[in-house]
Amino acid sequence: MKKSIIYVAIIISILALTALLNSCQSPAVSAKLGVQIWGENCLRCHNSADPATFSDVEWDVAAMHMRLRANLTAEETEKVVKFLQSAN
Amino acid sequence: MIIAIIFIAAAFSLSAEDGTDSKPGVSKFMLRGYSHSGFESVTVDKDTETNFVGGSINPILMYKQSDRLFFEAEFEGAFEDGAFEWTLEFADISYVINDYVTLRVGQFLLPFGTFGEKLHPAWINKLATKPLGFGHDGIAPTNDIGVELRGAFYLGSVKLNYQAYAINGPQLKDGSVELDEAGMLNFGYTEDNNSNKAFGGRIGIFPFSNSSMEIGFSGQTGNVGAEGSDYEDVTATLYAVDFSYVKSIKAIKSLIDIKAQYNGSSIDLGGATFAKEDGDLYTFNNETSSYYAQIAIRPSLIKNKFFKNLELAGRWSEIFTPDGALWKNDKRRASIGLNYWLDWKTAIKVGYSVTEGGSLVDDHGDADPNDLGLPPQNNQFYIHWAMGF
Numbered sequence: 001m002k003k004s005i006i007y008v009a010i011i012i013s014i015l016a017l018t019a020l021l022n023s024c025q026s027p028a029v030s031a032k033l034g035v036q037i038w039g040e041n042c043l044r045c046h047n048s049a050d051p052a053t054f055s056d057v058e059w060d061v062a063a064m065h066m067r068l069r070a071n072l073t074a075e076e077t078e079k080v081v082k083f084l085q086s087a088n
Numbered sequence: 089m090i091i092a093i094i095f096i097a098a099a100f101s102l103s104a105e106d107g108t109d110s111k112p113g114v115s116k117f118m119l120r121g122y123s124h125s126g127f128e129s130v131t132v133d134k135d136t137e138t139n140f141v142g143g144s145i146n147p148i149l150m151y152k153q154s155d156r157l158f159f160e161a162e163f164e165g166a167f168e169d170g171a172f173e174w175t176l177e178f179a180d181i182s183y184v185i186n187d188y189v190t191l192r193v194g195q196f197l198l199p200f201g202t203f204g205e206k207l208h209p210a211w212i213n214k215l216a217t218k219p220l221g222f223g224h225d226g227i228a229p230t231n232d233i234g235v236e237l238r239g240a241f242y243l244g245s246v247k248l249n250y251q252a253y254a255i256n257g258p259q260l261k262d263g264s265v266e267l268d269e270a271g272m273l274n275f276g277y278t279e280d281n282n283s284n285k286a287f288g289g290r291i292g293i294f295p296f297s298n299s300s301m302e303i304g305f306s307g308q309t310g311n312v313g314a315e316g317s318d319y320e321d322v323t324a325t326l327y328a329v330d331f332s333y334v335k336s337i338k339a340i341k342s343l344i345d346i347k348a349q350y351n352g353s354s355i356d357l358g359g360a361t362f363a364k365e366d367g368d369l370y371t372f373n374n375e376t377s378s379y380y381a382q383i384a385i386r387p388s389l390i391k392n393k394f395f396k397n398l399e400l401a402g403r404w405s406e407i408f409t410p411d412g413a414l415w416k417n418d419k420r421r422a423s424i425g426l427n428y429w430l431d432w433k434t435a436i437k438v439g440y441s442v443t444e445g446g447s448l449v450d451d452h453g454d455a456d457p458n459d460l461g462l463p464p465q466n467n468q469f470y471i472h473w474a475m476g477f
Binding site: 029040041043044045046047048049050053054057058060061062064065068069070071072073074075 | 188190206207238249292429476
């Protein structure tokens with residue numbers, strides 16, 4: 001019971017923190033182009049994806065998968081998808 | 089059944105792509121995955137065995153229902169003991185609560201370090217083998233059923249990511265099924281053996297704004313003994329530290345990829361004992377650890393088309409098991425490999441591994457901690473191909 005209260009408190013704290021983060025924009029990401037984010041993040045685990053590999057629709061799905069797996073932010077994901085869809 | 093589902097899903101995906109439906113819907117489906125196969129030669133005490141191995145397939149189904157709802161599932165199909173078997177790696181639903189929090193429920197890969205969640209697929213793993221202590225027979229949890237919150241955000245130019253989860257958790261082997269495995273943990277059970285859930289998480293830090301370096305800290309704790317048994321108060325605390333550095337270095341015209349992870353497992357038996365074959369009772373300090381360090385270099389910045397697709401990889405890994413356990417079996421492994429990338433997700437891997445410590449490894453490179461008494465060294469040569477699709 002005590003553990004459950006602690007974990008509920010942690011979850012509420014995370015949600016409160018995100019509300020605070022919502023009011024902040026990262027200048028580090030805002031200044032970057034999608035091609036730069038693509039070049040920096042794909043390589044962390046595997047070779048950089050060839051934009052020609054998938055269609056626009058498929059990139060939209062693959063990007064959602066990578067947002068979760070690679071812990072990309074919403075802004076990073078959006079920029080990478082736009083780059084891949086424009087370059088394929 | 090699974091094959092039928094995959095083919096129907098693929099056909100559905102193709103029909104959506106052929107242009108006959110001019111109004112694209114909100115929901116989108118995608119079939120991806122990977123496969124690998126190869127040839128291996130394993131030498132133990134001058135006795136060499138050669139085999140074609142692998143032939144596995146891992147289809148991954150992805151379904152984006154909306155910008156907030158996402159489903160993904162991975163099956164692994166491979167021959168086990170002469171019979172083809174499908175296993176479920178993960179099947180989970182994610183709901184994007186906001187830009188910084190995503191809720192995930194179902195069976196998912198656990199963010200315990202990075203190897204199990206991100207680096208193990210055959211087309212991503214730089215070598216055909218896995219580090220000691222990793223994989224399905226490792227000491228680090230791989231997948232489980234539960235609920236998770238995850239997300240990423242920036243604090244200035246420093247990027248942070250987090251995952252926090254509650255799962256059924258691993259289970260303690262009490263020796264009733266395999267006497268020699270008493271005190272080990274079993275991961276990936278679909279049903280809990282007690283009402284106590286395991287809790288864990290990971291925090292990853294990118295100190296540099298170019299995301300070239302990440303340092304991660306993971307932990308998980310929970311009761312592992314079966315309710316009502318002599319082991320119901322036994323708890324396991326697992327922890328890991330992972331490191332990644334990936335950077336193109338112009339001076340050597342190459343991409344450098346360094347990965348490392350340390351895993352620790354501390355099981356508080358609280359005085360609980362196990363029985364030997366002759367009935368004698370025993371206990372031990374149940375502490376296990378493993379680690380690996382890996383480097384890969386690819387001259388991707390040179391102009392020669394052949395050499396820029398070559399990649400040299402090396403890895404060192406060790407596992408330390410508890411003194412007094414019947415599964416005591418420390419090992420260390422050195423591996424070196426040369427990969428040729430046919431495209432960004434297809435590689436031919438040639439490699440050589442030397443494992444010392446008394447145990448054979450299976451065709452996935454996983455150590456079998458039950459092989460006590462076998463010769464102290466085996467040498468493994470392999471040629472593998474791996475393809476992501």
